[in-house]
Amino acid sequence: MSESKFGSDDGLEIDIDTLIRENAQAVADYELQDSDESNNQDLQDRQALRRVNGLSTELQDVSDAEYRQLRLEKVVLVGVWTEGTSKDADNSLKELAALAETAGSQVMDALIQRRDKPDPATFIGSGKVTEVRQAVVATGADTVICDGELSPAQLRTLEQKVKVKVVDRTALILDIFAQHAKSREGKAQVELAQMSYMLPRLRGWGESLSRQSGGTGGIGGRGPGETKIETDRRRINDKMSKLRREIKEMKISRDIKRNERRKNNIPSVAIAGYTNAGKSSLLNRLTGADVLVENALFATLDPTVRKTQSHDGRVYTFVDTVGFVRHLPHQLVEAFKSTLEEVSQSDLIVHVVDGSHPDPMEQIRAVRQVINEIGGGEILEIIAINKADIAAPEVLMELLRTESNAYAISARTGYGVPTLVKAIESALPKPNVEINAVIPFSRGDLVSAVHETGEIISEEYLPEGTKIHAMVGGALARKIELL
Numbered sequence: 001m002s003e004s005k006f007g008s009d010d011g012l013e014i015d016i017d018t019l020i021r022e023n024a025q026a027v028a029d030y031e032l033q034d035s036d037e038s039n040n041q042d043l044q045d046r047q048a049l050r051r052v053n054g055l056s057t058e059l060q061d062v063s064d065a066e067y068r069q070l071r072l073e074k075v076v077l078v079g080v081w082t083e084g085t086s087k088d089a090d091n092s093l094k095e096l097a098a099l100a101e102t103a104g105s106q107v108m109d110a111l112i113q114r115r116d117k118p119d120p121a122t123f124i125g126s127g128k129v130t131e132v133r134q135a136v137v138a139t140g141a142d143t144v145i146c147d148g149e150l151s152p153a154q155l156r157t158l159e160q161k162v163k164v165k166v167v168d169r170t171a172l173i174l175d176i177f178a179q180h181a182k183s184r185e186g187k188a189q190v191e192l193a194q195m196s197y198m199l200p201r202l203r204g205w206g207e208s209l210s211r212q213s214g215g216t217g218g219i220g221g222r223g224p225g226e227t228k229i230e231t232d233r234r235r236i237n238d239k240m241s242k243l244r245r246e247i248k249e250m251k252i253s254r255d256i257k258r259n260e261r262r263k264n265n266i267p268s269v270a271i272a273g274y275t276n277a278g279k280s281s282l283l284n285r286l287t288g289a290d291v292l293v294e295n296a297l298f299a300t301l302d303p304t305v306r307k308t309q310s311h312d313g314r315v316y317t318f319v320d321t322v323g324f325v326r327h328l329p330h331q332l333v334e335a336f337k338s339t340l341e342e343v344s345q346s347d348l349i350v351h352v353v354d355g356s357h358p359d360p361m362e363q364i365r366a367v368r369q370v371i372n373e374i375g376g377g378e379i380l381e382i383i384a385i386n387k388a389d390i391a392a393p394e395v396l397m398e399l400l401r402t403e404s405n406a407y408a409i410s411a412r413t414g415y416g417v418p419t420l421v422k423a424i425e426s427a428l429p430k431p432n433v434e435i436n437a438v439i440p441f442s443r444g445d446l447v448s449a450v451h452e453t454g455e456i457i458s459e460e461y462l463p464e465g466t467k468i469h470a471m472v473g474g475a476l477a478r479k480i481e482l483l
Helices: 016-029 041-047 062-067 086-102 126-139 152-162 169-180 184-201 228-263 279-287 330-335 337-344 360-373 393-402 417-427 441-453 474-481
Strands: 074-081 106-114 143-146 165-168 268-273 304-309 315-320 348-354 381-386 406-408 433-439 455-462 465-472
Touching: 074 086, 074 126, 086 106, 086 169, 106 126, 126 152, 143 152, 143 169, 152 165, 152 184, 165 169, 169 184, 169 330, 184 228, 228 337, 268 279, 268 337, 268 360, 279 304, 279 315, 279 348, 279 381, 279 417, 337 360, 348 360, 348 417, 360 393, 381 393, 381 417, 393 406, 406 417, 433 441, 433 474, 441 465, 441 474, 465 474
Parallel strands: 074 106, 074 143, 143 165, 268 315, 268 348, 348 381, 381 406
Antiparallel strands: 304 315, 433 465, 455 465
């Protein structure tokens, strides 16, 4: 393929046959090594903790749900189609199935109901509730997962009717995040999000959470006191306050590192995109980083920063970020603000799109919505359409024509990556201060900084030092002026 960009505004016609031929050649040239067994230690550890099949948790008494450990084993999916086309509804349920499988469950059945709006009592209509119960009994499922965020009343009522544990989309995503969080900051962020979700949904077994803790007699025990549920709410609020303080302290460290990079005029490129689009694979391909790669949603949560060099010697960084998803729970957006800031404060966003997905345009819209919410809407964006080796050619053509700054790539085979790298390097912010100075040999650190972060126009070695003519950042220019 030529170096010309697909979908450019210069009227370039895209040859579908050429694209198919080059994609096929890239796949043929690529030797997949140990595809079933990865050398990544994190992936091996995660695969060693697979949940055991056959651990049934079906309820004989619905009240047991309050004290039962959540085990997502055999599940039935339930969705409500309120807007869009039937294809949109099917894609949403397919994504829910992928989320459920990532959480360690086996999808047994799925049901969709067409409604103007969800039922305020049970999310789905009474007739569909009966169908769900029949599906649960027929398949031996122990959990029902609803494609939406249910109110506490809806969760409680639906659970009473279907006689098994009911989980909504938000709780499912939080469960995945809890499994995959590794760093101290990531674990704290997930715990904060879970508690924010849990607080309005506190329930107990019978009267256990409505008992008065006071009034039991004895000195200091008389009076109405507070109920058990009030005690739990107070403890959760205290814990959330503590977690916010801890995350704030950890954010300071992240800010210091980011400000240090900015001080040294090191551009930052954020790799953002839908979950499982191939962001970590692309980072590994670009920098040689050994970041965990798994065909699962939200495989990596913790941001990874890797330094690299452009062809002209300039240093810049790639940041791998947490994946986005449609209807990302607001608790997570709030908790992961410090992580998502890596996107909002970057100089360039490489938006990775799964070209093999049934509806990649919807993925693009969902990601852009989240980026706008975190204040990154004005940052320059490059679209990287990943998995071009398995994507339908007509889908690739449509994306390349629709998005003016898009490139077809395959992080797995390396197809199109060199062209993408050239586009990234050309889009990096340029140093804007011209210097023409003689730097003493004793200040080799400044010469090295000019080489790393600036653009050399000319360089000459004199008896008194290095005469250098270059374009650099403002902070470095001031240091050189003070010599």
